[in-house]
Amino acid sequence: MSGYIIPYSRQERNTEHMNAKEKLKNDIIVDMANYISKEVLPMLEIAVMKAVQNLDIRELETLPATIDNTNNYIIDLFMVKKAPKLSEKTVEYYMSTIKELIALINKPLTKMEQTDIEYYLYSKQKLGNGGTSLNNLKRNISAFFTWLRKSKLVADNPCDGIENYTAIQKPVEVLEADEVEKLKEACKDVRDRAILEFLRCTAMRRGEIPNVKIKDIDFSTGKLVIFGHKTSQYRTVMLDKVALQYIKEYLDQERRIYLPEEPLFTYKYGDNGLAEEGIYSVVKNIAKRSVIKKNVYPHLFRHSTATTIISRGGTEDQAGRYLGHAPKGVTGKHYIRYTDHDTIDIFNRFVKAI
Numbered sequence: 001m002s003g004y005i006i007p008y009s010r011q012e013r014n015t016e017h018m019n020a021k022e023k024l025k026n027d028i029i030v031d032m033a034n035y036i037s038k039e040v041l042p043m044l045e046i047a048v049m050k051a052v053q054n055l056d057i058r059e060l061e062t063l064p065a066t067i068d069n070t071n072n073y074i075i076d077l078f079m080v081k082k083a084p085k086l087s088e089k090t091v092e093y094y095m096s097t098i099k100e101l102i103a104l105i106n107k108p109l110t111k112m113e114q115t116d117i118e119y120y121l122y123s124k125q126k127l128g129n130g131g132t133s134l135n136n137l138k139r140n141i142s143a144f145f146t147w148l149r150k151s152k153l154v155a156d157n158p159c160d161g162i163e164n165y166t167a168i169q170k171p172v173e174v175l176e177a178d179e180v181e182k183l184k185e186a187c188k189d190v191r192d193r194a195i196l197e198f199l200r201c202t203a204m205r206r207g208e209i210p211n212v213k214i215k216d217i218d219f220s221t222g223k224l225v226i227f228g229h230k231t232s233q234y235r236t237v238m239l240d241k242v243a244l245q246y247i248k249e250y251l252d253q254e255r256r257i258y259l260p261e262e263p264l265f266t267y268k269y270g271d272n273g274l275a276e277e278g279i280y281s282v283v284k285n286i287a288k289r290s291v292i293k294k295n296v297y298p299h300l301f302r303h304s305t306a307t308t309i310i311s312r313g314g315t316e317d318q319a320g321r322y323l324g325h326a327p328k329g330v331t332g333k334h335y336i337r338y339t340d341h342d343t344i345d346i347f348n349r350f351v352k353a354i
Contacts, residue, residue, distance in 0.1 A: 131167030186290035203305035215260035240352035
């Protein structure tokens with residue numbers, strides 16, 4: 001089939017770093033995204049790749065590019081090819097930043113330069129954004145342009161030459177022992193207390209909690225294997241006797257009739273699992289009743305658990321392992337295999353109630 005020459009023409013989108021074959025494949029994927037599921041799209045991409053492998057595809061003269069046409073195409077392509085591999089929050093954050101950038105800098109993304117990115121960040125700085133926020137925005141833009149470069153839509157990342165802004169490192173906030181007791185006293189029912197104890201023990205991200213099913217908990221050992229939505233890996237966390245007691249009371253007293261496949265925490269009425277926003281709301285309401293002046297939110301329990309591990313004699317590496325942070329060094333990533341026994345040991349020595 002190598003003798004076939006396929007003429008191909010689409011409105012120009014400033015994708016000069018792509019060859020005609022890549023453009024054809026990406027155009028098909030983008031156009032079909034509205035008609036087939038995201039699970040089928042990768043299979044379609046493979047099928048198109050195989051179909052055009054031995055074809056000689058040459059572009060015909062195309063219509064001139066427009067800013068909107070190029071940018072809309074790039075965003076559509078990102079949503080089809082890259083977004084499914086990221087968390088919804090990450091995609092939302094990337095898109096809000098990129099769309100702000102496009103609105104301010106009236107040119108195609110493929111033509112943006114370092115000075116354009118610097119001007120955008122300067123405009124955000126003038127609006128009162130500090131170093132940390134500006135670095136986060138720069139990181140979003142840089143990650144997006146890294147994807148553009150790997151997709152052969154641009155040759156270089158315009159963020160590469162931009163230095164990070166000076167950011168004031170705030171002290172890490174944690175819950176003190178007396179504050180934890182006030183939170184416990186402010187629980188109005190056993191579900192509130194079960195959620196607090198669950199957060200204290202597991203240090204889970206609030207977005208991970210809705211995925212926990214009753215059957216996931218080993219009530220004889222307190223072991224719980226969860227899927228980390230940020231690392232896309234399973235990890236083990238533990239529940240101590242206190243946490244297990246309140247979870248059992250919650251299930252027996254408030255749920256009464258339940259199936260192992262049901263979510264661990266549900267809304268007050270019905271069997272729908274308590275969503276991420278619901279977890280946040282429960283914790284904020286408990287904090288409001290406790291009259292604690294500190295800003296209390298679910299992630300604060302992760303800070304507190306990590307600090308507890310260190311204060312009880314654990315290492316930073318042990319705290320990171322229990323919280324599910326990815327290993328930093330080459331040795332940790334490729335040569336060391338940690339077992340459940342390591343996690344259980346960290347929990348028993350440094351986390352569980354004493």
